[in-house]
Amino acid sequence: MAGALVDGSLIPPEETLQGIGGAVTAIPLTHPGNRRWWIAFAGAGALLGIFAVTLAYLLYAGPGIWGNNNAVVWALDIASYDWWIGVASGSLLVSAILLLLGAEWRGAVNRVAETLALLATAAAGLYPIIHLGRPWFFFWNLPYPNTYDLWPQFRSPLLWDAIDIVSFLVICVSLWFIGLLPDLATLRDRAFAEAMRQADAKAPTRGLALLRAQVYGIVASGWRGSAAHWQIWVQAYRTVALLGVLLVVSVQTGASVMLAGSLMPGWHSTLLPVSFLINAVYSGVGVTAMIVMLIRLVYGLDTLVTPRHLDVLGRLLLCLGCASAYCYAAEAFDTFLNGDAQGRAVLVRRLTGDHALVSWTAILSLVLPAQVLWSARARTAPLVLAAVGLLVAIGAYADHVMVLVVTLTQDFLPSSRLPYGVDPWGIATFAGSIGLFLTLLLLFLRYLPAVSIVESRRLALAEVPAAQEAARAATSRTAARPEEDPVAAPLWGVSATFASQGDLAAALQAVSGLGPDHVRLDGHGPVPMPRTLRPLGLEGRSILPYALAGALLGGAGFFAMCVYATAYDYVFLIGGRPRLSWPSFVVPSLSFATMAGCVAIHGALLVLNRLPRLNHPAFNIPGFLRASDDRFFLTAEARSDRFDAGKIERRLTGLPAEAGRPLEIRRIPR
Amino acid sequence: MTGPPDFPALRAKLASGDGPRFWRSLDAVADSPEFRDYLAAEFPSASQLAAAPERRGFLKLMAASFALGGLTACGGAGGRDHEVPYVNQPERIVPGTDLAYASSALFDGFGNGILVTTRNGRPLKIEGNPDHPWSRGGTDVLAQASVLGLYDPFRSQAVQHLGRPSSWAAFRTALQAQMPAWRGTGGAGLALLTGPVTSPTVAAQIARLRAAYPALRWHVGAGAGRAGLYEGARLAYGRPLETIPDFDRARTIVALDGDFLDLGPGQVGLSRRWSAARRAAYAEGRLLTLHAAAPTPTLTSAKADVSVPVQAARLEALARALLGLAEGGAAPSGDDPVARWTRGAGKALTEARGAGLVTAGLTASPALHDLVHRLNGALGNTGTTLRLTEPAEAQGAGTLADLADAMARGTVTALIVLGANPVYEAPGALDLAAGMGRVPLKIHAGLYADETAAHADWHLPVAHPLESWGDVRSLDGTVGLIQPTIAPFYNGRTLPQMLAFLADGTGGDGAEDALGLLKARWREQGTDEAAFEAGFSEALRQGFWADSARPAETVALTQVAAISPYDVHTPPAEATSPPEPFDGTDTPDLARALPPPQRGEGDT
Amino acid sequence: MAQLFTPGADALYRLALMTGVACLVGLPVLAAGIVRSNYVTGVGVAPAQPLPFSHKHHSGELGIDCRYCHTTVDKEATAGIPPTQTCMTCHSQIWTGSDMLKPVRDSYAQDIPLEWKRLNKLPQYVYYNHSVHVTKGIGCSTCHGDVTAMQMTYRANAFEMRFCLDCHRAPEKYVRPPDQVWNMTWTPPADQATLGPKLAAEYHIRGGARLTECGICHR
Structure with missing residues (x-):
């Protein structure tokens, strides 16, 4: 889709697999721009300190410190929550949709988007807890076996929200972690190479270097880049992304029905959930654009985040900006055409009342800046994009404040009208949550790859001649010959090294017929290797049944719990609602289903791949570290005594140089 | 405390020694024997500390305070860990249940019957005593709130x-x-x-x-x-009298700054009577009209069917106009609200001769009270819709x-x-x-x-x-009893x-027995001891002495005192001292400035 | 080539993973168990009292009626703890020299009340009225257990909200005929399923929806 839009390439022609890995992993491993990072970290840490102080005072004095009062019970706290969860939803949606559509250029954006989604959810998730008068009882929101014999009220969007946030956090962590897994392996291998180098040189920091490699190794859970791993990984990644898209809708439903489901003027509208969702995605894309530009600038990733990426982001922002403008126009049109007097009054108060400044900030920041992006020059200018992203984020926040405060200061009852003014503590709390977000973001940038290595490599292999050249050159340089290892230890199997996936696939094809009972074949490489699946006999293996079973079981279980609790065990008459209010059970059930599906996918990912394996004979293969870099490996594992290493070696060496002859053949001890 | 301090000595003291010194007064720095004596007399517990203000001692005390303060957390939930029954359970006292006592609430020295609800021996709530012949179950805000005064920690606690x-x-x-x-x-x-x-x-x-x-x-x-009120009665009848209106016999009421519905000693009883009468009239299909003229808005004027704001100085002229009407004179002309009101009130009064009622309030001048008495007399209301009794005060x-x-x-x-x-x-x-x-x-x-x-x-x-x-x-x-x-x-x-x-x-502590003094007062009534005790117990149970209300007095008006409302301020010739400046609120002073009342037959 | 991890690391890692999952499930279960345990609720624990008063002896063996001491149980919100005087009605005549009863005599002679350890305690935000329960067919033993079998008195039930709700949701499971209210060994008869609703109707107990309204207890 993007290809038709832009001129210029997504990746420079001279980029190689090793180069991509080097460029990205250099940030966490050697960390260029250390000084700038520390300055930024100090700033973020200071904000985090403010957060700590604010939370301590909040716990001591209660939510009144925010200036909330009996009428305006929700102000900056819930606006902040809605904003953060909106940013999270938008970022997650960007990442997930790009992944599902198979946009091959997304490597430069998706990791940042996923990280933003995760960190914004963490910041958002705190607000519903701290805005409670007694935050330590937050678990009263959840259905847990209690001695009161009570259930939470499943008909309430407040409960949906609790379930939504927990599910959202699980999905975000999951999507982020699955995407990160192969990159962590790359990091582990590079860190290990560095640790061995330091060990050889008896460098004073060698202990630390080894520890770092081990930490990355533990988190990478023994990822070996096996063809089977990659197969499940691709499926898991896409399925979690699909669940994420569903959950975004569910989360925004919970957050917006909380308002739209009430009778308050200005909230009680069918358009509200739609504009909520659009503004959420809009703010998410805006913040993503801003952060991507920032990382590109700070770490000089111009080669990976190209003008074409900027152009696509710009078009996305423009499109959402127009949708947002449409929502505002439609709301005004609808209210004035057929709204009631109260609704019209709210609209007028938004534009002319005490909080008109907030409203105009929202409308102008959400509608106008994006229109700049009609110009192609503006779209490819990083600073313009970052500025638009920032304004959109500000506008989205102002929009939440406008929607909440203007309605609450004056509803139908004259007796419940109270003025509201923004309190410094409310601002401090929000600034503090930004501090939390930034601190975590900086830590992420410091220790984890900011751009997806795998996705960039896939892109390089698909588009860049240099990467293919390098592979071809490597093949032609070497003559394959089994190296005689004087190993006395029992044999684990035979390994062969290749420069490309094509060679590996051909070699696998060649040896696949050799005694399938006592040889177990596998391929290893730095990118997913769909062409090796047929020779390995793994075709048709799918994670989908597990995901489906998990989601269906979880969703049905939760739905059944809602029905049992509300209709049978805890009968409670609320405003004449029916005992079996099934439509309201759908939203939390859906959220819970996505979470259960996600957990099932994780389980399947680990179990089907027999992970975690920190220590594996494959790691004994000399040069296996390059399996996460630019080499492809064939392993033939001995399953019985009848395993004949020589036969396999002969078969491999016999292959033609262009069609699968290995660079190297080794016998690997157990 | 001991004259101006010796500054050079103080400076020398402060300069000597190591490290900074802290003090709370110059006397403390001087640490003179006088200061020590003063401290020992005033703060005996602190004198020791002042004598040895060492850091270790201070820290020890503070540490102990903190540690002991922590012990307060060790108690049970609000002292509910134990059940402590009576040794001998008093009759009728059941822990956790209500027990009400009849008593009286005070307002400017006058009483209203109340029921004090106690629980576990503590008075918690005050409501009106429905049996009380005057207050008939009503209370005012001050009576209701008086229970708070009981627990007020700022009450005086010692001589x-x-x-x-x-x-x-x-x-x-x-x-x-x-x-x-x-x-x-x-x-x-x-x-x-x-x-x-x-x-x-x-x-x-x-x-x-x-x-x-x-x-x-x-x-x-x-x-x-109520001095002004009594003085007005003295002008009209030659002796101080209390006016008790009987609203249920009235067909119309005219209040000339009358405040019978407003906060005051009469409020509870009078507002009950007025609302009952009003309701009874409604049941009979008529309206017990209330005409009110007052210089400031009051509850009474707010409740009135026809009300008009009138300057305080014009009220007496208004009363005279009404008096003229009652005596067959012409209605005042004019189209201002006051004239219209006067015509309406006068018409209502003259149509309801013997069943009308004119009232004046606490802040009204004696002359106005006098005129109102005469107006009621002229209309034949005295003795029918209002009773005159000896003052309770x-x-x-x-x-x-x-x-x-x-x-x-x-x-x-x-x-x-x-x-x-x-x-x-x-x-x-x-x-x-x-x-x-x-x-x-x-x-x-x-x-x-x-x-x-x-x-x-x-x-x-x-x-x-x-x-x-x-x-x-x-x-x-009506005599109400107050019991603890x-x-x-x-x-x-x-x-x-x-x-x-x-x-x-x-008299020592025991002899000043409040209950004894109370009984002694009532024992004078002269019955034997057992009968008195029985009667007293019954009165305590009820909260009042039955049938102790003052009887209606038979009265006759004195000659009409020829006082113009504007003559009030002129000092009478025989006044020995110049009168106090009259500010309109201090009626006793006004009473002093008035000429001595003329004696009539009613005054014996 | 060297391995980054030793072979044993795998086992450790998996153990750590499983422990994490087990804790995720196990710790809440453990916490829930502790909250419900007699250690926290105090059920079945007979604390030391000023004197070892035995309900089993007085009420079970001698057959003294509950209301002899707890005089207001069928009239007032509180059941009433007997004053020392009540003890002395008998013990001024019998066991007058007993050492065990010395605290009672001392209390009476010196006018110092006995301080009993409180066994049954409801939170202060709960309204509870003994008389309405007793007069509407809820027996003593339903809440307090078979007191006549208690040598030293202990808390028979943890008065958690679910304990109250269990009956408030279905009072017909527990109502007794009026003459059975004081029966400490009452168990639901075989025909409770038919008798219960009938009795509930006779007592004018409005069950379920009405009795589970928040304001019934949290006034």
């Missing part, structure tokens, strides 16, 4: 002498030293100041006191007293102004203020605070150590009505107890 804690024994000793001199002079120079007194027991005690010290002067001070006291006068002249040698706060309440022109400065001995008894206490030598705590024995009359004369609903919190005494001591100068 104070010159602002320092003292004791009743010390007070008694000090007074007993004075008393022979008082007896010798017959109490000359003694002045007693109280609030309005309706309590028969207090009145009897005051009478005893005055018998013991014939030269004692008794004064009554009240914020909005004990008569015969001087005014605050008299007292201020006497104090200014220096003729008061001892001032006893019982249950009043004149320094705060009296008009500023009287300057009682300065006057008290000229009195050698000032004794103040009150619920609070208030402004008057600050100017007094002795301050004595008075027991709260909810913790004391007593009696009080309602507006119609809880043991006294502090060391307060009741007014009869104090008066009893002042009268004879004897």
